[in-house]
């Protein structure tokens with residue numbers, strides 16, 4: 001039976017908010033004709049503070065565009081528009097300011113990652129969501145990467161993770177450092193897989209171009225004894241997004257960008273059994289792979305992580321079930337990211353990293369000075 005439509009809004013229609021808009025628009029159109037007809041949505045409003053962008057957005061999407069959250073909520077209070085749920089895609093430093101009044105007004109939220117810029121802001125957003133009984137999902141979209149989803153049934157106590165996330169420099173997301181911008185994706189995924197509190201961490205980070213830390217390396221030890229190494233850079237010459245981990249008798253490698261998954265097992269039979277061969281495609285022998293090791297490529301159903309994330313959010317809004325990536329998950333990833341920043345600042349003081357100040361005159365950020 002067809003349900004009444006969910007009315008959604010996108011707040012902040014910059015580089016990434018436009019992806020949310022594209023997907024909501026697709027889901028809306030699909031609902032008119034296709035399989036989503038039972039769960040229709042309407043893209044009912046856009047909030048964008050940049051007037052130059054607003055005009056083009058109205059022309060492109062045909063939805064009303066508001067210049068502020070206050071204007072959106074005023075129109076809603078007057079009954080001019082309906083809004084049940086919204087994506088918050090403003091710069092991270094503004095997440096809390098934009099999200100708080102929406103939660104207070106009874107709107108369910110998908111807040112882009114990281115949940116907020118500070119621990120206090122994140123805690124206050126979670127408290128507001130609880131108080132107003134709102135769904136609060138955080139946009140850690142790699143959790144919805146089909147390659148990450150495909151490993152869920154095959155976890156067997158990972159003890160060592162190696163994460164690499166390298167990207168070329170673009171002048172975006174420079175209100176935060178590379179840990180909050182990029183590494184936080186891997187922090188969230190590894191926290192969800194390691195399932196153990198952090199015991200100790202060591203970190204180094206350097207400002208290269210932006211005035212904030214642009215390249216960082218972190219070693220984390222969990223209470224369980226599991227160790228994770230993370231490297232993130234936004235000043236690389238190549239693009240890499242990989243997570244590898246070792247668990248008893250298995251090495252698992254995920255390429256987030258290619259959405260593929262490799263599992264190397266110490267014994268072919270054991271590997272096939274552990275993977276439950278349904279969908280697993282044995283690959284030809286790899287030159288150089290020692291005898292006794294078998295390589296499996298479990299089937300991964302391709303899909304756009306952001307679309308899967310948004311569909312999951314809408315499902316939580318409808319069912320009122322806790323989202324796959326909750327506000328508490330967002331807070332845990334942020335807490336760890338900020339602890340890493342503190343460890344980097346401490347290391348920078350000890351190592352006298354001010355000599356890494358850019359010859360072009362980019363300042364060492366205050367947290368490293």
Ligand SMILES: NC(=O)c1ccc[n+]([C@@H]2O[C@H](COP(=O)([O-])OP(=O)(O)OC[C@H]3O[C@@H](n4cnc5c(N)ncnc54)[C@H](O)[C@@H]3O)[C@@H](O)[C@H]2O)c1
Pocket residue numbers: 011012013014015016017047048049050053067068069088089090091092094098112113114139140141172173181
């Ligand atoms: N999940 C991911 O992989 C991913 C990737 C990129 C960015 N992000 C996140 O998305 C968020 C936005 O990043 P971006 O790169 O799109 O930034 P951006 O600067 O390109 O876009 C932000 C937009 O918000 C608008 N804005 C600012 N203040 C506003 C306000 N008070 N009300 C309404 N609009 C306002 C700006 O005018 C701009 O158009 C950040 O939190 C970032 O971390 C997530």
